[in-house]
Structure formats: structure tokens, C-alpha cells
Amino acid sequence: MDFDIPENLRMMVDTVAKFVKQDLEPISQQVEDEDHIPEDVVQKMRELGLFGLSIPEEYGGLELGTLGECLCYEELSKTNACFRSRIGTNNGIGSQGILLDGTPQQKERYLPNLASGQWTACFALTEPEAGSDAANIQTTAELKGDHWVLNGRKHFITNGDIADVATVFAANDRQKKARGGITAFIVEKTFPGFYVGTIERKMGLRGSHTCELIFDDCRVPRENVIGGETNVGQGFKTAMKTLDKGRLTMGASALGSAQKLMDLSIAYAKQRVQFGQPIANFQAIQIKLADMATHIYAARQMLYHAAWLRDKRGAAVVKEASMVKLFCTEMANRAADMAVQIHGGMGYVRDFPVERFYRDLRLTTIYEGTSEIQRTVIAREILK
Ligand SMILES: Cc1cc2nc3c(=O)[nH]c(=O)nc-3n(C[C@H](O)[C@H](O)[C@H](O)COP(=O)(O)OP(=O)(O)OC[C@H]3O[C@@H](n4cnc5c(N)ncnc54)[C@H](O)[C@@H]3O)c2cc1C
CATH class of the missing domain: 2.40.110.10 (Butyryl-CoA Dehydrogenase, subunit A, domain 2)
Incomplete structure (x- = not known):
């Protein structure tokens, strides 16, 4: 087993992390208020190649593979979830049907325009x-x-x-x-x-x-x-294959948001003073942080392993993808709940981002297949 992340993927993740910090995080509240991503930010996404993470190089994409794509989503999901959603359909559900089952002519016509982000x-x-x-x-x-x-x-x-x-x-x-x-x-x-x-x-x-x-x-x-x-x-098969990969990237997004919520919670718990001391000193708070950290660790191993299976082994990951989506999204929702609790009243107001993460993460156990449907898929696979 090799747990090292390849150098080229690490460099891409660093680029995304820098973009999140310098360009996206400063406008995350503005985007929330205006319900709109400014065009100059979308243009920067295009320039960084974010619309073509999963698309092969021959069509102008970065061809990062499943692990690389998941790592980028993890990083991108540490800020407002709408940014990930903006590139998500080009990399995932909107392009994969063409990529997996399209004719050569269809790939030629559509994939370059989707990889560049010129088309959505x-x-x-x-x-x-x-x-x-x-x-x-x-x-x-x-x-x-x-x-x-x-x-x-x-x-x-x-x-x-x-x-x-x-x-x-x-x-x-x-x-x-x-x-x-x-x-x-x-x-x-x-x-x-x-x-x-x-x-x-x-x-x-x-x-x-x-x-x-x-x-x-x-x-x-x-x-x-x-x-x-x-x-x-044969379209239903195309739809199901498309959703398989989406379940992994959805898991990655939930994981990135959970990590951010833990980081925010640690920072808040260290500086918020009650009863004359930081609330981080209280065991009830420590237990929540320890649980968040442990669940995030488990989720990350599971996600990377499933991505590795898909990339390295070329394996069908129907069961694993459903497990990843189920575990990571439910874990992230629990993390969001704990983060709001750790922030007390501040977790319930819009001045702090945890309130937004709490609302945004709620969707992740619903779309691209609900948790109930993921359990149905997993049960079907293990009972085969
Ligand atoms: C913000 C958002 C974005 C979306 N984006 C897209 C998109 O881009 N493209 C697209 O095609 N769709 C999209 N969807 C749709 C999404 O995938 C569906 O909402 C989801 O699959 C659930 O379907 P439903 O809402 O009709 O709920 P229902 O299927 O009506 O489910 C209601 C409840 O019943 C449960 N349930 C249903 N059947 C079973 C069963 N057999 N066993 C146990 N429990 C069951 C469900 O788990 C759920 O708890 C989006 C949805 C939202 C909210």
C-alpha cells in the first residue's frame, strides 16, 4: 500500500487551495447574499482548468483521474458549496454520459467545450x-x-x-x-x-x-x-454509470466541508471564553471535536481507497461509491450539527459560515441518490 499522493495531484490541490483562499473565500458571503457567482470568478475557474478536471487531455481537460478529482473537490468544498456546484455538472453528471457512452463525434463536439468551461x-x-x-x-x-x-x-x-x-x-x-x-x-x-x-x-x-x-x-x-x-x-445504464462516479465526488465534497467545519470549530473553541476559560477546555466540547476528527479520518480513508480502486484497478465501484456517499454525507451532516452546537448562538446566525454549511450540507444526503437509496444499492450488492 502506498498512501503518498502523487506530486502532480498535490500541486493541483495546492493551486485549488490557494484559489479558495485568495479568490473564493473573500466573496463567499457576497455570493450567498446575491445568489450569483461573478463572471470574473467563473473566468478564473476556466483558466485554472477546473471545468475539465475529469475530462481526458485529448479533449482539453486535465484528466486527473478519480482520486485527483476527489482531492480537488475536497479542497474546493472548504468554502461556499456553490463554487463546486458551478464546475460540478461539467466534470460530473453533465459530461460523464458523453464521456462514457458517447460516439467519437459526440465527444469531439461537446467535451472540449465542456472542459474549457465555454459551455455549461x-x-x-x-x-x-x-x-x-x-x-x-x-x-x-x-x-x-x-x-x-x-x-x-x-x-x-x-x-x-x-x-x-x-x-x-x-x-x-x-x-x-x-x-x-x-x-x-x-x-x-x-x-x-x-x-x-x-x-x-x-x-x-x-x-x-x-x-x-x-x-x-x-x-x-x-x-x-x-x-x-x-x-x-440503453439510457438508464448510462445514467447509473454516470451517478456512480458522482457519488465519489459528492463524498469528497462532504468531506472537505466537514474538515472546514472542524477547523472552524477548533479555532472558535480555543478563543471563546466562558466560565473564565476557553470552551475547548470543557470535556463536552472535546468529545465533539474528537468525534469529528475520527469520523473525518475514517471517511477520508474510505474515499481515497474507493477512488484508488476505480483508477488503479479500473474496478466497478458500485457498492463502494454508494458506501462513500452514504458515509461521507451523513458524517458531514453530523459534523455540521456539532459545529453549530460548538458555536452556540453564533452557530445560528449568518455572521458565521457554519450556519451556511449546515444548510448546504443538508442537500448532500438527498441529491444524486438519497441515503435510503444508497443503502438499498449496498444491500443489493452484498446480497447478490
Ligand atoms: C438542489 C437539488 C439539485 C438537484 N440536482 C439534480 C440534477 O442536476 N439532475 C437531476 O436529475 N436531479 C437533480 N436533483 C434531484 C434529486 O436527485 C432528487 O431530489 C433525489 O433523487 C430524490 O428524489 P425526490 O426528491 O423525488 O424524492 P423521493 O424519491 O420522492 O423520496 C422521498 C423520500 O422517500 C425515500 N424513498 C423513496 N424511495 C424509496 C425506497 N425504495 N426505499 C426507501 N426509501 C425510499 C427517499 O429516500 C426520501 O427519503 C436535485 C435535487 C435538489 C434538491
């Missing part, structure tokens, strides 16, 4: 009647001549309002569902019949928008079926 991607699976039960999507796809015609409505689509290109899942055969009845399409925002609907009002993750996407006789060229004609009906 989104992933449109969830619908009002199909969340955890994703195979139950109602959006239909009907072949008419040289076009597929999509009709239906998606909701909760991250970056949907700013996306130039969307991976959209629609039913070509409602009876067959996951077994041959769902197709993945690449839909550009200029395609006729594609509309952005309502932007949802959320508990947190301000600065990152999720919205409805509406398909009203949306015309999609036949060549935009991900993987081409032979992949008609």
Missing part, C-alpha cells in the same frame, strides 16, 4: 413523478423522420438555467422502462422546443440554481442519442 452542462433525469424511482420517467421520446421529439418536464436540474447542453433522459418505450425503454439524449439549448421553467427556491446552495426544464415537441437530431442509434433504450 446539466443532467436532466429527475421529474416530479420520478425521483428515487428514476426508471419511472414520464418524458417521452418519439422518432419522427430524422428527429426525436421529446415531450415532458424535468425538475430540480442543477445549472439548468445556464446550461448550453443537457443530458436528457426520456422514455422511448414506457412499458420497458429501465430495460430498454429509456434513452439518453444530448440536447442543446438552441434546439426548438427546449425551455427553462421555474427556478426552485431552496433551503441553501445559494449561488447555484436548480430549475425546471420543459420539452415541448423538442426536436433532437437522431445523431444526438448518446452512443448513437444502437444505444436507443
Whole structure:
């Protein structure tokens, strides 16, 4: 076993850490208040290559691999979560379908634009009647001549309002569902019949928008079926493979935020004086800090091991990815709860970032598969 992080990844992590400290952290409250990331910051993200962490070099990405990507997400998640969300769809759910299953022509057209950040991607699976039960999507796809015609409505689509290109899942055969009845399409925002609907009002993750996407006789060229004609009906597999990797990076993000919350809590506990001494002297506070540190340590080993399995062994990590997402996101939510408690009243007001982390982390056990669904996947895998 070699626990050393390769030099090239360490350098990239240092670059991200510096960017977080110098450019992102100073505006994290402004972004929260305005619910918007300034364009000059997005441009810096482009220049650093953050939109192409996972995309192969031949398409202009950094091709860091799973471990490298996770390390960057961990670092990036020590500040406002919306920054990670801004690059997340290009690196993850918005590009992976094309990367894993796309035709050479699809990769050529879309991946360079996504890696550079010139275009923004989104992933449109969830619908009002199909969340955890994703195979139950109602959006239909009907072949008419040289076009597929999509009709239906998606909701909760991250970056949907700013996306130039969307991976959209629609039913070509409602009876067959996951077994041959769902197709993945690449839909550009200029395609006729594609509309952005309502932007949802959320508990947190301000600065990152999720919205409805509406398909009203949306015309999609036949060549935009991900993987081409032979992949008609195979879209559910594409969706599941895409989500596997996302579960690891989601774990990494939760881990980075938990680490930040622990660092903030240690600093606060050392300087906050009650009963004539820093609250860090009280055993009740120490126990919380010790638990946070231990859980973070466990989460980190688990995440890095699963990333290593995927990179080095080329292994399918279905079970491990679900375990990582489940453990890291639930751990981070517990850490957020303890951090608020350690900060007392200050943990409940907006002057301190722990309040924001508490709200933002709440989402992580819900999206890209709830904790309940992760447990279902893990149980299915171990009972096989
Ligand atoms: C901010 C945000 C961003 C999102 N971004 C995207 C995106 O970019 N693209 C996209 O496609 N989707 C996105 N989603 C959707 C997200 O993935 C879903 O919300 C999630 O999968 C849960 O679906 P649901 O909300 O319909 O809840 P439901 O599926 O209705 O679940 C409700 C509750 O029932 C539980 N439950 C459901 N089925 C079972 C079962 N079989 N066993 C046990 N418990 C069960 C769930 O775990 C949950 O606790 C986003 C959601 C949010 C809130």
C-alpha cells in the first residue's frame, strides 16, 4: 500500500487551495447574499482548468483521474458549496454520459467545450413523478423522420438555467422502462422546443440554481442519442454509470466541508471564553471535536481507497461509491450539527459560515441518490 499522493495531484490541490483562499473565500458571503457567482470568478475557474478536471487531455481537460478529482473537490468544498456546484455538472453528471457512452463525434463536439468551461452542462433525469424511482420517467421520446421529439418536464436540474447542453433522459418505450425503454439524449439549448421553467427556491446552495426544464415537441437530431442509434433504450445504464462516479465526488465534497467545519470549530473553541476559560477546555466540547476528527479520518480513508480502486484497478465501484456517499454525507451532516452546537448562538446566525454549511450540507444526503437509496444499492450488492 502506498498512501503518498502523487506530486502532480498535490500541486493541483495546492493551486485549488490557494484559489479558495485568495479568490473564493473573500466573496463567499457576497455570493450567498446575491445568489450569483461573478463572471470574473467563473473566468478564473476556466483558466485554472477546473471545468475539465475529469475530462481526458485529448479533449482539453486535465484528466486527473478519480482520486485527483476527489482531492480537488475536497479542497474546493472548504468554502461556499456553490463554487463546486458551478464546475460540478461539467466534470460530473453533465459530461460523464458523453464521456462514457458517447460516439467519437459526440465527444469531439461537446467535451472540449465542456472542459474549457465555454459551455455549461446539466443532467436532466429527475421529474416530479420520478425521483428515487428514476426508471419511472414520464418524458417521452418519439422518432419522427430524422428527429426525436421529446415531450415532458424535468425538475430540480442543477445549472439548468445556464446550461448550453443537457443530458436528457426520456422514455422511448414506457412499458420497458429501465430495460430498454429509456434513452439518453444530448440536447442543446438552441434546439426548438427546449425551455427553462421555474427556478426552485431552496433551503441553501445559494449561488447555484436548480430549475425546471420543459420539452415541448423538442426536436433532437437522431445523431444526438448518446452512443448513437444502437444505444436507443440503453439510457438508464448510462445514467447509473454516470451517478456512480458522482457519488465519489459528492463524498469528497462532504468531506472537505466537514474538515472546514472542524477547523472552524477548533479555532472558535480555543478563543471563546466562558466560565473564565476557553470552551475547548470543557470535556463536552472535546468529545465533539474528537468525534469529528475520527469520523473525518475514517471517511477520508474510505474515499481515497474507493477512488484508488476505480483508477488503479479500473474496478466497478458500485457498492463502494454508494458506501462513500452514504458515509461521507451523513458524517458531514453530523459534523455540521456539532459545529453549530460548538458555536452556540453564533452557530445560528449568518455572521458565521457554519450556519451556511449546515444548510448546504443538508442537500448532500438527498441529491444524486438519497441515503435510503444508497443503502438499498449496498444491500443489493452484498446480497447478490
Ligand atoms: C438542489 C437539488 C439539485 C438537484 N440536482 C439534480 C440534477 O442536476 N439532475 C437531476 O436529475 N436531479 C437533480 N436533483 C434531484 C434529486 O436527485 C432528487 O431530489 C433525489 O433523487 C430524490 O428524489 P425526490 O426528491 O423525488 O424524492 P423521493 O424519491 O420522492 O423520496 C422521498 C423520500 O422517500 C425515500 N424513498 C423513496 N424511495 C424509496 C425506497 N425504495 N426505499 C426507501 N426509501 C425510499 C427517499 O429516500 C426520501 O427519503 C436535485 C435535487 C435538489 C434538491
